[in-house]
Amino acid sequence: MKNNFIVYVLSDSVGDTAEQVARAAAEQYENTDYEIKKFPYVESLKKIDKIMENLNPANSIFVYTMVNKEISEYLQRACKEKGIPYIDIMAPSLDKFTGFLNQEPIRESGVIRKLDEDYFKRVEAVEFAVKYDDGKDPRGILKADIVLIGVSRSSKTPLSMYLAHKNYKVVNIPLVTGSKVPDQLFEVPRRKIIGLMIDPSDLIEIRRERIKVLGLDNSVDYVSIEKIYEELEYAQKIMKKLGCPVIDMTKKAVEEAANLVIDIIDDLN
Template sequence: MLKNFMVYVLSDSVGDTAEQVARATAEQYKNTDYEIKKYPYVESKNKVDDILQGIDSQAVIVVYTIVNEELASYLKLNCQQRKIPYIDIMEPCLNTFTDFLNRQPARESGVIRKLDEDYFKRVEAVEFAVKYDDGKDPRGILKADIVLIGVSRSSKTPLSMYLAHKNYKVVNIPLVKGAKVPEQLFEVSRRKIIGLMIDPSDLIEIRRERIRVLGLDSSVDYVSIEKIMEELEYAEKLMRRIGCPVIDMTKKAVEEAANLVIDIINDLN
């Protein structure tokens, strides 16, 4: 009965899954010492040969997650020839899923890692959008993938957040007549800037609802049609000066507007 043994963990990705399974299994055997050696990114037959060379087959078990069918078969054959016990963690799962779904797997390595990377990029983009929302810090303009400009209540913030969930770092800048425009807006490439316009009658209704929710006086300039027309005219002139594309947000869903923004940015870049 073995008192000490080695577990060789091989993976064409980082190998965390195989390591966790191997460790959880080994811990079930009390009064036995073991050591795990992990070999990530095993993507060639030469790498397999290098790892297996010189293994003491009496005290080693190989656990692997390799989705490439040819490489997995090569590893399995070599283990058999060297009389090294082995466990292919992925294959039983893939076989069962294949039968259940009646379709073949992509056999693409590192899928979980890519999903994790995508998740953290999305979190970073959302944090970026919150940090630089509504012109809080104009320095974000130079770091952004997309810069949205428009008057108050033209859907800049919800559009920024939606785009952030698509992994875009977005800054939105309110355009207020009489207020200084951030100088960074003229330093960044115009290909990153998208102007948002909206029909004045729709805008006044949106602002009136906002005023009602906040419990403020509905007679303020914020909902004055004259002031709104002045704001929109000022915004339009500034957008022409910058030379950026403009999207009409009137009655547009955020999802629809986001798709337009992405299409424009991709075309321009």
């Protein structure tokens, strides 16, 4: 004869953790037939009273994750009064962590969900930065949180990726002498655009290292000091025309530059 029972899964958040634990435990027993009734976002004592109505204590068991102490203790009292067994999944872990860290938990529901949301936002931002890197598709300018503009090797790509890991959707656009600037740059709010400038002597050294990696020689225009001055002058004119803030990237680490960009964006928004 099968044992039929109902597992009441309660949580002040989504309740996925409690449900997974309840199923994993219930599946360990043969000759049983169980049903799971899940109640997410239990955030009031009245909701517990409503759940307790019309249930059969003889075939019920409660499994729950509650970080709200008042609601958790109320649920425990209600279960004891009706003789219903209950499992508080969070309490043993919180007790151990409290003793280990010597501090009380914040008791905020949905923390894991918030972390998951933050993770997926970061992944989306990184994918965005890759898709619209180096002016691949100027349409991304209209969708971006931040638009970086500058000459080649002014740290646009590494800065874009670093900012993406901070959850910002970033597009970077190269400014090349003689090439048309995307129209979209003049369609977005100036507060979203950041110009990147760099000292010519530093830029030439960075480019020389780059062509060495590519197996090219130093005679190309890419490392010509006259060409570099021309490019920087052109970039400066574009930035002035756009009226955007400008950061000097000379000797700056990506982390330092990223903090400057974030400060500028936050101040202007």
